[in-house]
Amino acid sequence: MLDAAACFRSGVVLSLSFLLIFSAYSATEVLETSIIPSHCSGCVEGPANGTCQSGFVCQHKAQFACDVACEAPYRECKSSLGDVVMGTMYLMFMTSAMAGPFLPHYLGEKKSMVGSSTIYGVFALANLVVASNPTNVVLQWAVMIPTACVVGIAASFLWISQASYLTRLSVQYSQFKGIPAIASVGLFSGMFNAFFKLATIVGNTISSIVLNVFGWSTVPLFWIYTLVSAAGTALLCLVPDLPIPHAAPLPTESTKLLVPESPVTSIQSLAALAVDKRMLALAPIMILNGFQQGFLSGEFTANVVRDSLGSSAIGTVFVVVGLVSVASSIVMGKLADKCSPLPGQLVSFVVLLAAYIMCFVVTVSKCDEQWHVVLTIGVLLSIGDACTSPWTFLLRHHLTRCAPPP
Known part of the structure; x- marks a missing residue:
């Protein structure tokens, strides 16, 4: 039986499991465009x-x-394989997102998260195959492209299930505390984002230790990432199933008849929500966030960090970026419960604009070791992302609660 403390513990366990899963995935994503031979x-x-x-x-x-x-x-x-893999994953993620409600509806949120998170371990295993066969180009493409497709599809189920589970968990926590239903959304979102951002620190610390301190190849690195991802999936099994919401009162003559919830009605609701004017207003923010994530793991890593500091410094830079992101997520999560979204979004835009201007204006050359420039840009990018996430999550929560009927 859940109570307020159990709800909070469940949020911590959920966050820890994603920390392990994405410690392996996020570090691999950062290295994906540079480690493929x-x-x-x-x-x-x-x-x-x-x-x-x-x-x-x-x-x-x-x-x-x-x-x-x-x-x-x-x-x-x-090799173009790294870019193709990342593009394929996010393309499949985008195209399969509309079908995301099917799996959670039939299997439940917990089973959907456990099953889809398993695929992230397969992604680390696929990179292990590539690292073990550096000259077999045909094998690399044959392994990575199908894996990228499956990971993209699994990601849609994972994140839809996670968002639904975390939202319901925060609402139940508020009910036990006797506060408004959405009063704890920012708390749980901020906590989850803090652990999620911490994954960048953990994953890149592992990469830095394995590749730089021990001087090992990427083969043992991906063995470690595979095991870490599997541990995250195992921890996710400990998350409790949430109770089914209480049934509504029996209908009267004046009560509107409701269509029973089904995957089809869920997709219809998503389609209606997608064309909602308020969601369309959020679209540029979400698109910008996607560009920012791609820029951070792609161009910034390959053309700024690597050129100025070398490949061995990538892990160190992203440890600093992750620390700033974790601290910012905690602060912004608490502020999201008390402040309107506008200040957070404005701060995010200003900070990201400053980072992009620095990338455009500042020139780096091979091994010039401009640590102050690289770290400043990385910190600005992480703060900008942290300023956006909690308020965007909160706004999406408001919209889904007020979504028009299909």
Whole structure:
């Protein structure tokens, strides 16, 4: 039987499980565009397996002060697989999101989260296969592309189930406390976001220790990530099933007849919500958040952190970014229960704009070690993301409660 303390403990267990799952996933996502072995084509002169190319001439990377990289005028041959994998995952996530209510409806939120989170462990395992076969390009594509499709679909079920579970949990907590139903949404959202952001710290710390301190290859790194993700799924099994909401009073002559809840009606409600003017007003914010996440794990990592500080510094930079993000999420989660969304969104836009302007204006070169510039941009990006998440979650919660009937 749940009470207020049990609700809070369930929120902590849920957050811890996602911490473990996304410690493995988020660190892999950050490294995805840089750890997949590169391959040059059309090498007429130089080694055929060289990773740097200028015209038809290829050569191997050279040792710089902070990294192993290509010497000018040679450019690194980069595999497009990492970008294709990330794009495929998010494309499948987007296209399958409308079908997300089906699985939670038939299996329940807990079973849906446990089942879909298992796929994240498969993603780490697929990267292990790629790391173990650095020269087999056909195998890399054959393993990663289907895995990316499955992960994208599983993500839609995972996040819809998580959002539903966390919202119901916060409402039940408020009922036990005798406060308004939505008064604890920010508390639970902030707590979850804090643990979720902490995953960046944990995952990149593991990466930094394995690759830099011990000097191991990515093979043991992905073994560790696979086990960590599996531990998160196992912990998710301890989350209690929430009780079914109490039945509504018996209808009278003046009571409107309600269509029984089903996956079809859920999808119809989602479709109606998608064209709601208030949701359309939120769309630019969510699109910006998506661009920000892609920029942080893609361009910022490859063209700012790696160029200026070297590959070995990626984990360290994202540990700092994660620490700032965790602290910001806790503060913003508490403020979301007390303040209107406008100040938080304005702060987010200003901070993100400052970060993007710095990326455009400041020039970095190979191994110039501009730690202050890189960390400043990373901190601004993490603060901007933390300012957006709790208020966007709260606004979506208001909209789903007030969603028009299908």
